Amino acid sequence: MANPIRVSVIRALISISFIIWGIFWFLFGFNFFGELLGGFFMIVGAIFLGYSVRELLRYRRTGEVKRRWDERAALNQLKAARRGFEFLLLVIAVLLILYALQLISDALFVVFTGFVFGIGVAIYLGSYYWYEGRA
Amino acid sequence: MKTRIKEYRARHDMTQKELAAKVGVRRETIVFLEKGKYNPSLELAYRIAKVFDTTIEELFIFEEE
Numbered sequence: 001m002a003n004p005i006r007v008s009v010i011r012a013l014i015s016i017s018f019i020i021w022g023i024f025w026f027l028f029g030f031n032f033f034g035e036l037l038g039g040f041f042m043i044v045g046a047i048f049l050g051y052s053v054r055e056l057l058r059y060r061r062t063g064e065v066k067r068r069w070d071e072r073a074a075l076n077q078l079k080a081a082r083r084g085f086e087f088l089l090l091v092i093a094v095l096l097i098l099y100a101l102q103l104i105s106d107a108l109f110v111v112f113t114g115f116v117f118g119i120g121v122a123i124y125l126g127s128y129y130w131y132e133g134r135a
Numbered sequence: 136m137k138t139r140i141k142e143y144r145a146r147h148d149m150t151q152k153e154l155a156a157k158v159g160v161r162r163e164t165i166v167f168l169e170k171g172k173y174n175p176s177l178e179l180a181y182r183i184a185k186v187f188d189t190t191i192e193e194l195f196i197f198e199e200e
Binding site for chain 2: 135
């Protein structure tokens with residue numbers, strides 16, 4: 001049987017990789033948006049790392065793992081994913097039109113795409129917790 | 136949709152946490168079920184009914200809007 005705390009360990013490792021990636025992006029990002037994206041990933045990584053460490057400490061203390069996933073979570077994840085997808089679809093379509101009309105440069109298009117991706121992830125996470133609080 | 140989960144839970148002297156563990160969901164899901172804010176899947180409804188040794192119709196009261 002799989003270790004019940006393995007999800008928290010995997011989440012902690014992913015969070016650390018997010019933080020490292022964010023630090024690199026922040027330090028070596030070639031412009032303001034690169035630094036912004038780096039900062040975003042560092043914050044997200046730090047939040048999830050804190051969350052995972054708390055879970056691991058609770059497991060050590062009580063031996064219990066709090067259930068994080070069920071059918072309601074799956075449903076809310078689907079709803080949140082739809083919100084994030086709709087945002088990405090709309091904004092990337094606008095970016096492509098601007099790019100096709102040569103209103104934005106290649107570099108700006110790449111930077112905006114990364115920025116939009118970050119916002120899309122934030123919308124997805126925010127929507128998930130919003131739905132979780134409602135039903 | 137109204138539910139009688141809270142009533143049955145009290146009858147069986149069971150906490151939300153215990154019921155959640157028995158049917159394999161989070162405690163919060165039981166809270167939303169009891170408030171009538173969440174419509175469970177047929178499978179979950181069946182599992183809850185089985186815990187209380189009753190039927191889905193007895194536990195969940197569907198109201199036409």
